[in-house]
Amino acid sequence: MQEKRYYQKEIETMPVEDIKKLQSEKLVKQVKHVYENVPYYRELMDKKGVKPEDIHGIEDLHLLPFLTKADLRDAYPYGLLAKPLNECVRIQSTSGTTGRRVVAFYTQHDIDLWEDCCARAIVAAGGTNEDVCQVAYGYGLFTGGPGINGGSHKVGCLTLPMSSGNTERQIQFMTDLNATILCCTPSYAAYLGESLTEKGYTPNTIPLKAGIFGAEPWTEEMRQNIQNTLGIKAYDIYGLTETSGPGVSFECEEQTGMHINEDHFLAEIIDPETGEVLPEGSKGELVFTSLDKEAFPLLRYRTRDICVLTRKPCSCGRTHIKMSKPMGRSDDMMIIRGVNVFPSQIETVLLNEGYQPNYQIVLDRVNNTDTFEVNVELNPEQFTDTVGGITALEKSLANAMKTMLGINPTVHLVAPKSITRSEGKAVRIIDKRKLHD
């Protein structure tokens, strides 16, 4: 029996009607705050002919204009800031691989509410102040480490701020200090599991009881695998830098979708083509509106993640709406080893390096790590008669891609015109990872 099942019981189990009322009140205020303090969004609203007075509650949400990642890049760095800098205490940032970084600002209030969200996730995974929480997400600009770290403090766990990598040290601290909760990316959890197994640990001798894994897509199969290897229950967590970080939504013991922290985030599903709001249960693009952020409030931010929202009574007692695991992306972005990669970036590198933009990306997952291969047609002018000459070209192209993307691909040069030119849309990406089935 768990003595403490919620971090903020009153809010997490609030009757749905009350949640909607609370959201309506907060939305009116948030829209007013944004309109008054963010000229960039005010202009978007003015262009659409919407005034803050037109927003009476969540039923009017659809009147507001969308924000996209492109807006965030245009407005970099201060364009969407809604508070003076002297009231902000922190920034976090995306990896910036798609061009300009997105920088998110936080007041102390914003950090508090973000950490509350993470604390709810930890408690939902069974965390209490008796637990030792090993945070193996990266610390720094990446939101994973700092967010979970703050949540872990709020729950009262003994927090191990490990950051990512250094597997030997992770294992040493885990086993010496009896870590009971592990927080990291699912692929790293799987890797740690393998390393522990190699060292002779079994699910019974690994001290962990739960894991909170997110920041990259993973399958139900991978969950089973991790659960079996580590002898834990593995919980999914979702978030994005733009909205705060991890903890926008999280799984409870039912493991059937992630409860969205609806007192802070208002979720919609839209048709990615038309922007039309779709009814509950439809598959579409997830859109978030922050409800009580001070420094970096975003109204109707399009996440590009495709998923489904459902509000069915949950056995855990939480009333907040659940989102499915993202089933894909509404654009052609790939997430490879946790890094966002766009095909257009590959094209840019090829053109810069004197190649035709004829390529094929092959993604697979081997031993729970993404493999990333790019086949590129050899430029006849660069063809040499030695193997060393060709492999040097491959290496130099791989390096150029690494510089642009932040991750290392394996480049294969292939014969000119050998990459299938299908009529119409070329098959540029072959993803064998089966993440969304």
Added chain:
Amino acid sequence: MSLKQLTVFVENKQGTLVDITDTLARHNVNIRALSIADTQDFGILRLIVNDNATALKTLAEEGYLIKTTDVVGVKIGDAPGKLSKALNVLDQNGINMEYLYAFMSRTEKHAYVVLRVADNLAAETALEKEGFHLITDADVAKL
């Protein structure tokens, strides 16, 4: 002076070599010597043929990535130690070698070595100075 080698990029796909040799046969091109350097993903086929122009044209028409590479052809006696002597000449003159392959003559008591070196002219000069006879495309066509 130098000898021309045909260099073809071949993907590791079944039937590629058959297709190349069939194409050459159809156009009456005789292969004198060949060598393949291969990796897991691709191979580089090097050919010495009796009719470079035809081979180049037909293989290019078939869609192969093909180019000519200048190499050094040396005639050496068909006896132990002869190749070693030629290679020593290169070594003593500090000429780096990328690869080599050899073939026999049908009629004469000679072998021919195809050398791909960093500096063709230096290699040719050094070899001739030591009394080696170099072969050209015209010689190969007559073989």
